[in-house]
């Protein structure tokens with residue numbers, strides 16, 4: 777660790793630059809501590825259980841491996857279409873297939889968020905409905921050439937070029953980008969982390 781824990785508001789058990797930027801947006805400074813877990817879906821596991829389980833596992837692994845006393849946040853975002861979990865695409869063909877599956881359809885983006893400190897752990901799920909216009913295979917191929925799909929659930933980033941695919945969003949926008957800020961602030965408040973606390 778380069779700095780003492782007291783310079784930070786919380787520990788973020790994540791490699792995602794988006795999650796760090798979202799927490800910065802609400803004035804929180806994170807000690808980043810990525811954890812690498814097996815993200816396979818268990819047989820018969822439903823999407824809400826999956827994102828919640830991974831969020832909790834990431835938070836607990838971050839706490840154990842960093843040894844910090846700070847609250848530790850873990851999170852997992854999945855794209856869910858007709859109950860089926862779409863993770864990150866493995867290659868260009870996989871990304872195009874995912875995007876064509878979402879073409880002209882409404883899907884859900886689900887994020888599980890967990891915060892732990894010592895033996896206490898609290899978690900929640902946020903769900904946003906996202907509707908895509910009809911896409912052509914050629915524009916999906918062109919979108920893949922931008923490189924944007926490959927580190928993102930469902931193979932797209934609403935905050936980037938894929939904004940032109942999105943007809944409507946119902947629910948939390950920040951949830952789609954990787955962390956629902958309204959709900960996360962409420963969760964962190966329960967660990968004494970206050971956003972916009974008067975000085």
Ligand SMILES: Cc1cn([C@H]2C[C@H](O)[C@@H](COP(=O)(O)OP(=O)(O)OP(=O)(O)O)O2)c(=O)[nH]c1=O
Nearest residue numbers: 790791792852853928929932933934952953954
């Ligand atoms: C749908 C969508 C997902 N995403 C991103 C958010 C998440 O970073 C990623 C889903 O993968 P996750 O496994 O949730 O997160 P991650 O691997 O990036 O980071 P870590 O596990 O270390 O916390 O997809 C976007 O950035 N924009 C979008 O529109």
